[in-house]
Amino acid sequence: MLQYALLHLFGYGVSIDDLKNFRQVDSITPGHPEAHDTPGVEVTTGPLGQGFANAVGMAIGQAHTAAVFNKPGYDLVNNYTYMFFGDGCAMEGIASEAASTAGHLQLGNLIAIYDDNHISIDGDTKCAFTEDVLKRFEAYGWHTQWVKDGDHDYEGIEAAIAKAKEVKDKPSVIKLTTTIGFGSKLQGTGGVHGNPLKADDCKQVKEKFGFDPEKMFVVPQEVYDMYHKHAAEGAAAEQEWNKLFEKYGSEYKDLHSDLARRLTRNLPEGWQNKLPTYKPTDAAIASRKLSESVLEAIHDVIPELLSGSADLTGSNNTRWKNAVDFQPPNLGIGDWSGRYIRYGVREHAMAAIMNGLSAYGTIIPAGGTFLNFVSYAAGAVRLSSLSHQRVIYVATHDSIGLGEDGPTHQPIETLAHFRALPNMMVWRPADGNETSAAYYMALTSKQTPSILALTRQNLPQLEGSTLEKAIKGGYVVLENKDANVTLVSTGSEVSLCLEAVKTLKEQGLVARVVSLPCVEVFDAQDKEYRLSVIPDGIPTMSVEVMSTLGWEKYSHEQFGLNRFGASGPYKKVYEKFEFTPEGVAKRAKATIDFYKDVKPLRSPLNRAFTQLI
Amino acid sequence: MLQYALLHLFGYGVSIDDLKNFRQVDSITPGHPEAHDTPGVEVTTGPLGQGFANAVGMAIGQAHTAAVFNKPGYDLVNNYTYMFFGDGCAMEGIASEAASTAGHLQLGNLIAIYDDNHISIDGDTKCAFTEDVLKRFEAYGWHTQWVKDGDHDYEGIEAAIAKAKEVKDKPSVIKLTTTIGFGSKLQGTGGVHGNPLKADDCKQVKEKFGFDPEKMFVVPQEVYDMYHKHAAEGAAAEQEWNKLFEKYGSEYKDLHSDLARRLTRNLPEGWQNKLPTYKPTDAAIASRKLSESVLEAIHDVIPELLSGSADLTGSNNTRWKNAVDFQPPNLGIGDWSGRYIRYGVREHAMAAIMNGLSAYGTIIPAGGTFLNFVSYAAGAVRLSSLSHQRVIYVATHDSIGLGEDGPTHQPIETLAHFRALPNMMVWRPADGNETSAAYYMALTSKQTPSILALTRQNLPQLEGSTLEKAIKGGYVVLENKDANVTLVSTGSEVSLCLEAVKTLKEQGLVARVVSLPCVEVFDAQDKEYRLSVIPDGIPTMSVEVMSTLGWEKYSHEQFGLNRFGASGPYKKVYEKFEFTPEGVAKRAKATIDFYKDVKPLRSPLNRAFTQLI
Incomplete structure (x- = not known):
């Protein structure tokens, strides 16, 4: 509510009526701020x-963008990022990961204020949180200050912020010891965390601070005047900036148009011509390597693309050959203009930092980890979706096909999880053309994040795959109008299905094969097209080496793995679970037999009613 | 491999052949150690x-169990927990959360050795991890030591461990600066992290340490002798302990039988008689409150039950009235025998600590957070399942029904995620009897964790629900042999379906209603029973206010929410998305009409082939 109230005072598009509608259906003032819905809310928290x-991501965004665009006399990109956090945030592992990252990166443009009010929802922090927070931040390499009377010492706060701005080589944290619900009868207790004040308490607080206790939702004119004056100063500064930027354009034409373009979130014209394409005669390649080839091919034409990995660079293949690391120059291993981020083993922070990078507006972040460990980042991945951030998760080692690392690393539930997440594209490409298609869609979908599930093992280039077909999310890889069954599959299992077609043929059965690299994009196609891919009249069986959950939507029967995997060479693991041409064919035959008597046999895409979306 | 090799040397059931089968299919030596599969492996990492x-959980387990059972002259439970961690672990947020918890709890029985080898998969830790780790642990309240030459200084290591054992009021960390792959040609590089040494390198390492370079998988007899001597000492100590425990039984009969019983993982006889049951005339109650009533009713008869919450005690309703907090006594807010753990806002650590508590063998842990934030803990929840731990996740505020907190807190994808996870029971009870059933199954399933998805809003007590029916995972709440449609539902939507039956009746349509509080348990029933619940001949429609993904397995049509929710009073939110009797009835009618022409109309439970499980 404080954030909404301040936005109102500063003149953003948040009215008094919006404030009255706090936490009401279809208001722009939901229970927690959402970047996509409310003017002035920059990230969803x-x-x-x-x-x-997110703030660490925005600070990285500033440091990088400044290094690329600032020139002598043109201090174009020079903002600080301010962030408030409380005891709850300080306890969360994601904040620890992000704080360690910010300290390593020496983000002097980041100023955090720690609201040290000693209260969390369970009451006094004494019950669970007795560490020395500032000492911890010192250990991370932060500059630390403590304002002991955060309730009254405004000058101390101002001085601390001024000092923090002077510290250029470290992020700053200011511990502000405060009283929660200051002024309320319940001040200093958990009772003011989430509940509205009672009527009599409201009145006495208003009286205490010199307001009319009987009036509600009233802002004195002098308060508006003061905030509007600040807003006018901001607007004037924006005008100045616009002039400076225009002048910059006369001196640095290319950089000017690059930055102007980035802010529209459009990609450079013709970039897609750089996407690799493949012929069936090309070598079999793991899709994590195909992904690397895409990054290699496009990084020059999409300068806003910043790649990285959570300490799996060599496995995720996320780094193009001549990449420079994003690092503080004094470490001697990169610089601020670098476009490769070493996130460390910090998956959750990586995801939320990428949300911040995307929100900054000049960057498209891509970050790698094993698909199984995208789950470590689930909290932030969800907010990529909810806040419409163009974030790309490069999720390699996408199945039991990773082999020896075994069940602790082999995803089973992961794709079902993220397919159930609204506004998320989950791509599982089957070959090179599909991998390029996945990147095409990930990069051009300005409002939707993507997870690219990529193999460790080699995949053959399919006959019949093209980028144009694959960007529909699903298409027919092998057509046959006399087919007895449709095999629908993704990623590494598409070529397995094509092998199974031969096995079935030996038994006198005819199968057609569909690749469905992205169900969310396929769902968005018109019904006629979708029914041409998964038609009425013959049964469909899905094949994917993980949980079958959700495949019932696209198939009558499902061949998958509803148990944990096994450690071993991947071909042996596939054999153990019957993911072989014979294993697929056996189940396809059972499917054909089972549905022989059903009339009419509808495509699973035919539904009685439309889903709410 | 070091862990497997040591287990072999100490005489556990790990043979040389098992070591040769490292990372091979169906071996007991998978790529990463799994507690359930390999003798001597205590937790899956x-x-x-x-x-x-996990180690923090085991240390809590020791401290608690000692406080309950140790008596003068009977120091029965007195083990230290040893834990090794590297730079990768140190970077993960979950380790930060757990370390902060351990420091707060003053776990003097916990000794951690930090393998400070400066190498992670991306190479030198300089690229991402430059914080002062020991200083950070000091900030958490740990005792810290540094052995600077971990490659050679065995006496220093021994002395540091001895010192750590003396420190009784703090967990200890010993930073051991080492060379990764010590002795290899690739020592000090990432090249020895995961790859086997090359043949020539293997040979020179063996030579360097005085072994025959030509022999493979050979253990010199003097090495076996030394380890077997240690093992014999251990066996003798176990004999001593058994004698002491027997003697304890003569003096402390009840405590003796309690501890002996706990180690079998059986519950006390007759405990289930304490489970609350409800009549339809009983008041409507939120299932989070029903869960509280279960805990209130059973905590006395199941002394091994330790509850807790990630800083949402008052919202999760996880604390029984007279609970004592598990706290270091010197804080004055609890003691070591306390059975309520304040996890702080640390969901991921809470889950992994609970895995450690369960592995310790004397405790059944239950821990609360909002269902949406179980996702923060996904990495550890997955290992609850994989390692067969009896862990109970009390996941309240389970849907858009939480209302005002809005989309950032309203689960959409969460149940699909965890239903796709093997060996996990996801319960979403519809009323009091179903809540008791969920606890019955969660507590009696020794090898399977549970997530209990519970409402914030009140739910009526259903006519036709009983504990006996609900423990089948699914049952008919409202039968009608003339039904045109089956409505299958869970939790808060079951009573909505019963309302919709009346609306349908006004339109001349007849519906039966099925409650499916746990699909995993329902799947385990025999087919005849399952088909009596979701029969052939009439269509089935599912109703659940979140992602429909996976419901196709149990229904022909699905009414759910495949988008993010909304912030507002929960009834308004339900109305917005048409989760009203009219909204359900409209879709049920569409379902009836759509399937009229299909012959035979099979139950979705009829499948062409059996899934691999």
Whole structure:
């Protein structure tokens, strides 16, 4: 509510009526701030620790963008990022990961204020949180200050912020010891965390601070005047900036148009011509390597693309050959203009930092980890979706096909999880053309994040795959109008299905094969097209080496793995679970037999009613 | 491999052949150690940071169990918990959360050794991890030591461990600066992290340490002798302990039988008689409150039950009235025998600590957070399942029904995620009897964790629900042999479906209603029973206010919410998305009409082939 109230005072598009509608259906003032819905809300927070890591992302965004665009006399990109956090955020692992990252990166443009009010929802922090927070931040390499009377010492706060701005080589945290619900009868207790004040308490607070206790939702004119004056100063500064930027354009034409373009979130014209395409005769390649080839091919034409990995660079193949690391120059291993981020083993912070990078507006972030460990980042991945951030998760080692690392690393539930998440594209490409298609869609979808599930093992280039077909999310790889069954599959299992077609043929059965690399994009196609892919009249069986959950939507029967995997060479693991041409064919035959008597046999895409979306 | 090799040397059931089968299909030596599969492996690790938090759980388990059972002259429970962690673990947020918890709890029985080898998968830790780790642990309240030459200084290591054992009021960390792959040609590089040494390197290492370079998988007899001597000492100590425990039984009969029983993982006889049951005339109550009533009713008869919450005690309703907090006595707010754990806002660590508590063998842990934030803990929840731990997640505020907190807190994808996870029971009870059933199954399933998805809003007590029916995972709440449609539902939507039956009746349509509080348990019933619940011949429609993904397995049509929710009073939110009797009835009618022409209309439970499980 404080954030909404301040936006109102500063003149953003948040009215008194919007404030009255706080936490009401279809208001722009939901229970926690959502970047996509409310003017002036820059990141979606509420889930604890997310805002902390978002701020680190925005500070990285500033440091990088400044290094690329600032020139002598043109200090174009020079903002500080301010972030408030409380005890709850400080306890969350994601905030620890992000704080360690910010300290390593020496983000002097980041100023955090720690609201040290000693209260969390369970009451006094004494019950669970007795560490020395400032000492911890010192250990991370932060500059630390403590304002002991945060309730009254405004000058101390101002001085601390001024000092923090002077510290250029470290992020700053200011511990502000405060009283929660200051002025309320319940001040200093958990009773003021989430509940509205009672009527009599409201009145006495208003009296205490010199307001008319009987009036509600009233802002004195002098308060408006003061905030509007600040807003006018901001607007004037924006005008100045616009002039400076125009002048910059006369001196640095290319950089000017690059930055102007980035702010529209449009990609450079013709960039897609750089996407690799493949012929069936090309070598079999793991899709994590195909992804690397895409990054290699496009990084020059999409300068806003910043790649990285959570300490799995060599496995995720996220780094193009001549990449420079984003690092403080004094470490001697990169610089601020670098476009490769070493996130460390910090998956959750990586995801939330990428949300912050995307929100900054000049960057498209891509970050790698194993698909199984995208789950470590689930809290932030969810906010990529909810806040419409163009974030790309490069999720390699996408199945039991990773082999020897075994069940602790082999995703089973992961794709079902993220397919159930609204506004998320989950791509599982089957070959090179599909991998390029996945990147095409991930990069051109300005409002939707993507998870690219990529193999460790080699995949053959399919006959019949093209980028144009694959960007529909699903298409027919092998057509046959006499087919007895449709096999629908993704990623590494598409070529397995094509092998199974031969096995079935030996038994006198005819199968057609569909690749469905992205169900969310396929769902968005018109019904006629979708029914041409998964038609009425013959049964459909899905094949994917993980949980079958959700495949019932696209198939009558499902061949998958509803148990944990096994450690071993991947071909042996596939054999153990019957993911072989014979294993697929056996089940396809059972499917054909089972549906022989059903009339009419509808495509699973035919539904009685439309889903709410 | 070090863990497997040591287990072999100490005489556990790990043979040389098992070592040769490292990372082979169906071996007991998978790529990462799994507690359920390999003798002597106590927790399943590999995903970074999990083992760290498991160790904190085991140390809590020791402190609590000692406080309950130790008596003068009977120091029965007095083990230290040893834990190794590397830079990767140190970077993970879960380890930070667990370390902060351990420091707060003053776990003097916990000794951690930090393998400070300066190498992670991306190479030198300089690229992402430059914080002062020991200083951070000091900030958490740990005792810290540094052995600077971990490659050679065995006496220093021994002395540091001895010192750590003396420190009784703080967990200890010993930073051991080492060379990764010590002795290899690739020592000090990432090249020895995960790859086997090359043949020539293997040979020179063996030579360097005085072994025959030509022999493979050979253990010199003097090495076996030394380890077997240690093992014999251990066996003798176990004999001593058994004698002491027997003697304890003569003096402390009840405590003796309690501890002996706990170690079998059986519950006390007759405990289930304490479970609350409800009549339809009883008041409507939120299932989070029903859960509280279960805990209130059973905590006395199940002394091994330790509850807790990630800083949402008052919202999760996880604390029985007279609960004592598990706290260091010197804080004055609890003691070591306390059975309520204040986890702080640390969901991921809470889950992994609970895995450690369960592995310790004398405790059944239950821990609360909002269902949406179980996702923060996904990495550890997965290992609850994989390692067969009896852990209970009390997941309240389970849907858009939480209302005002809004989309950032309203689960959409969460149940699909965890239903896709093997060996996990996801319960979403519809009323009091179903809530008791959920606890009955959660507590009696020794090898399976549970997530209990519970409402914030009140739910009526259903006519036709009983504990006996609900423990089948699914049952008919309202039967009608003339039904045109089956409505299958869970939790808060079951009573909505019963309302919709009346609306349909006004339109001349007849519906039966099925409650499916746990699909995993329902799946385990025999087919005849399952088909009596979701029969052939009439269509089935599912109703659940979140992602429909997966419901196709149990229904022909699905009414759910495949988008993010909304912030507002929960009844308004339900109305917005048409989760009203009219909204359900409209879709049920469409379902009836759509399937009229299909012959035979099979139950979705009829499948062409059986899934691999």
